[in-house]
Amino acid sequence: MSSRIRALAILELLAQFPSGLALRDIAARLAIPVSATDRLLAGLADGDFVTIDQGSGLIRLRVRLAALGLAYLGASGITDLVQPILDDLAKRTGELVRLAVVEGDRLTWVAKSQSTRSGLFYTPDTGTEVYLPATANGQAWLACLPNSEVQRLVEKQGIKTSGVGPNAPNDIVSLRSQVEIARAQNFATVTEAYEIGTSAIATAIRRRGQGTPVGTVSVAGPTIRMTASRMAEISPWLLSSAEELGAASASSPLFAFP
Structure with missing residues (x-):
């Protein structure tokens, strides 16, 4: 599975968990190595698609992705x-x-x-x-x-x-x-x-x-x-x-x- 497909899979998964998921939960649910998941999340965070809570460590989608979806549907x-x-x-x-x-x-x-x-x-x-x-x-x-x-x-x-x-x-x-x-x-x-x-x-x-x-x-x-x-x-x-x-x-x- 390419890194692009993995990144999209992460976004699809997080869309089902608005409260966020931990890094290891994401890796386990998608059967992606933790190290690779960490790198993908870093890239998604740089692109403002996800946010990583510094206190809890939970990863959530940012509003930008929802806004893109709403713009497309409109x-x-x-x-x-x-x-x-x-x-x-x-x-x-x-x-x-x-x-x-x-x-x-x-x-x-x-x-x-x-x-x-x-x-x-x-x-x-x-x-x-x-x-x-x-x-x-x-x-x-x-x-x-x-x-x-x-x-x-x-x-x-x-x-x-x-x-x-x-x-x-x-x-x-x-x-x-x-x-x-x-x-x-x-x-x-x-x-x-x-x-x-x-x-x-x-x-x-x-x-x-x-x-x-x-x-x-x-x-x-x-x-x-x-x-x-x-x-x-x-x-x-x-x-x-x-x-x-x-x-x-x-x-x-x-x-x-x-």
Whole structure:
């Protein structure tokens, strides 16, 4: 792995830990020698991408990196084109709406909207990359792909045996059966698969309603509210929003990496 790739991996990891991580934690999580990690962090600190607390020794991202991300998302059409669609769906459903885009072999979270109608909020603990087997977004994307591609992507990302919900697929066979259901109904649903006590419904976003998916959109919330009947009620709104997002995708560079 080149030093550039390692540096990017460090930034991606720190994005998941706003309170910071110690040098040895970063090295262990990324399987990079401590000495090499130290050198990379020094370079990132010189570039004002990370800060190293002199008291605790914890390394955190600096605001500069977040500002770059926000500037990119603003220029990509999130604010003007995409966010109003997400906000409208969140208002209709009363739940958390999330958008992910396809980037090569990855599905990446890029935007969300949280309704303020309900008192019980669902705030997922996720990084930037969507975990494909146990999320509605992941299954919705996989449902649009050939079985051979599903196998390849899942093998590349790996199937977790811990840290997920009780209904998460634990092998490719069980995942394929869920993907087939998603293919048949044009959307995927999961209940206590990614996290205990939460459920979600998601569908793929396609340019002009056809072709290769460029992203996914989901509605998620506590299972006590997101019952099977409630997700069935939400599905037409979700599919309609996906069509709007598909139309908007033609004007946004955010969806330029299928």
